[in-house]
Amino acid sequence: KPTIVWFRDDLRLTDQPALHAAVTSGRPVLCIYIFDQVSEGVRPLGAASRWWLHHSLASLDDKLRTIGGRLFLFQGATEAVVAALLRTGIEGLMFNRRYQQAERRIDDAVVDLCRREGVAVEDFVGSVLHEPWEVIPKTGGFYKVFTPYWRAAVAHGPTLPPMGVPGPMAKSAPGPRVEGGPVALEELGLLPEISWDGGLCDTWEPGQDGAQRALDLFLREKVESYATDRDRLGVAGSSRLSPHLRFGEISPREVIAALERRAGSSAEKFAAELGWRDFNTALLFHVPDLSTAPFHKSYARFPFTKLTPAALAAWQHGRTGYPVVDAGMRQLWQIGTMHNRVRMITASFLVKHLLADWRIGERWFWDTLCDADPANNPLNWQWIAGCGNDPVPYFRIFNPVLQGEKFDPDGAYVRRYVPELADLPDRWIHKPWEAPSDVLVKVNVVLGKTYPAPMVDHAKARVRALDALRRHRETL
Numbered sequence: 001k002p003t004i005v006w007f008r009d010d011l012r013l014t015d016q017p018a019l020h021a022a023v024t025s026g027r028p029v030l031c032i033y034i035f036d037q038v039s040e041g042v043r044p045l046g047a048a049s050r051w052w053l054h055h056s057l058a059s060l061d062d063k064l065r066t067i068g069g070r071l072f073l074f075q076g077a078t079e080a081v082v083a084a085l086l087r088t089g090i091e092g093l094m095f096n097r098r099y100q101q102a103e104r105r106i107d108d109a110v111v112d113l114c115r116r117e118g119v120a121v122e123d124f125v126g127s128v129l130h131e132p133w134e135v136i137p138k139t140g141g142f143y144k145v146f147t148p149y150w151r152a153a154v155a156h157g158p159t160l161p162p163m164g165v166p167g168p169m170a171k172s173a174p175g176p177r178v179e180g181g182p183v184a185l186e187e188l189g190l191l192p193e194i195s196w197d198g199g200l201c202d203t204w205e206p207g208q209d210g211a212q213r214a215l216d217l218f219l220r221e222k223v224e225s226y227a228t229d230r231d232r233l234g235v236a237g238s239s240r241l242s243p244h245l246r247f248g249e250i251s252p253r254e255v256i257a258a259l260e261r262r263a264g265s266s267a268e269k270f271a272a273e274l275g276w277r278d279f280n281t282a283l284l285f286h287v288p289d290l291s292t293a294p295f296h297k298s299y300a301r302f303p304f305t306k307l308t309p310a311a312l313a314a315w316q317h318g319r320t321g322y323p324v325v326d327a328g329m330r331q332l333w334q335i336g337t338m339h340n341r342v343r344m345i346t347a348s349f350l351v352k353h354l355l356a357d358w359r360i361g362e363r364w365f366w367d368t369l370c371d372a373d374p375a376n377n378p379l380n381w382q383w384i385a386g387c388g389n390d391p392v393p394y395f396r397i398f399n400p401v402l403q404g405e406k407f408d409p410d411g412a413y414v415r416r417y418v419p420e421l422a423d424l425p426d427r428w429i430h431k432p433w434e435a436p437s438d439v440l441v442k443v444n445v446v447l448g449k450t451y452p453a454p455m456v457d458h459a460k461a462r463v464r465a466l467d468a469l470r471r472h473r474e475t476l
């Protein structure tokens with residue numbers, strides 16, 4: 001009878017404790033993935049994540065074949081699929097733990113099911129540096145502010161060293177036929193019907209090999225200057241590991257272990273960014289409704305402006321008239337990611353300049369980001385909106401012109417994603433409305449025609465947001 005290795009957000013062979021334990025047991029192993037978008041509370045994946053998952057599953061199957069295994073795909077409600085599999089005769093079940101509420105409920109139900117059938121279950125830690133209950137204040141509860149959290153996490157000491165790829169599998173069990181599968185990858189229908197994914201295909205290499213290559217490139221060329229370059233919009237100064245980490249094609253322990261060979265402030269800064277990932281995962285674990293409810297409950301009463309469909313579409317598709325905002329939103333649409341600083345600028349624009357509900361933006365990012373993460377996405381949005389656990393001060397309103405001038409001084413980022421402004425001199429690239437008309441004529445820019453005029457005036461929008469935020473605070 002085989003032991004099942006249940007892959008979830010850990011689509012790799014390296015540092016894969018569940019796979020490692022199953023393979024080294026010497027028993028036959030059945031590797032499965034269940035595509036479950038129907039169990040209660042599960043948040044259906046966005047379009048970019050579905051694209052990523054398709055390629056990541058294909059890559060995992062290829063990898064498993066190199067050690068004598070293969071991946072069997074199932075779809076439907078997890079409990080029903082597992083119950084059906086158990087009926088075919090299963091020795092044990094192994095998986096790496098997950099931390100979101102709906103997923104934990106499913107996992108608990110599956111564990112109960114196995115226990116009732118006398119099937120042994122083993123679970124492991126594979127997706128985080130520290131589990132949410134490991135780094136907690138001495139006084140109990142959980143950390144609400146990152147700095148003390150990270151200090152405690154560092155003091156907590158190193159996590160387990162990463163494991164290598166397990167040896168060849170003893171004997172790969174055939175995939176039993178049950179309701180829900182096995183199905184062919186194409187049957188999951190993860191790829192778009194209309195092919196909008198050209199930019200994603202050109203940019204990314206989903207899967208374990210792509211993750212390792214991104215890490216190698218980062219360590220070879222970027223880590224030394226990470227602390228400064230991560231904020232430069234025209235430079236690919238960050239690791240681009242986020243979707244790989246999101247789908248578990250590389251573990252954070254592997255990244256930290258590779259990083260530890262590099263001392264220095266840049267490496268420390270980078271390690272702390274990985275700390276944010278754990279911190280957000282822990283917060284969502286302790287306060288499960290944070291994906292849709294504000295940490296500060298009073299913000300549930302904030303009088304958001306209801307955007308017109310045209311205003312929302314202008315933000316979504318990069319037609320706000322603010323070049324750095326538009327470049328970011330177009331980068332997201334084209335290649336399924338956006339520079340971290342521009343995520344902050346575009347998010348702030350939506351929630352402060354347009355006074356829209358942060359959840360509208362969170363949902364758009366969820367659909368379009370390849371790294372859309374159940375914890376990182378809503379909690380970063382809450383941070384920007386000012387309703388999060390440790391938010392930016394409410395009066396901090398990113399000025400899209402100054403941010404552009406500071407972090408994209410030569411306009412390289414804007415020119416790449418807003419080609420209609422490509423010939424504008426640096427001086428006006430972030431504020432084309434201030435360019436003299438003869439300059440605009442010369443570079444073929446007609447505001448309101450070839451490129452939109454600003455949809456709101458920054459100074460007025462700032463005053464309106466501050467007023468609304470102050471009034472709201474007075475009601476607390």
Ligand code: FAD
Binds near residue numbers: 241270338343380381
């Ligand atoms: P690097 O700078 O190389 O950082 C390394 C890793 O650290 C990242 O891959 C990521 O796993 C983690 N990390 C970095 N910054 C953060 C952060 N602020 N919060 C949590 N983890 C972080 N990140 C996501 O992974 N998924 C999301 O859905 C997501 N949504 C966001 C929404 C908004 C509004 C904002 C402002 C930020 C969001 N981020 C999200 C955080 C951050 O923008 C991305 O993690 C980062 O841009 C990914 O690029 P990178 O891998 O090159 O990052």
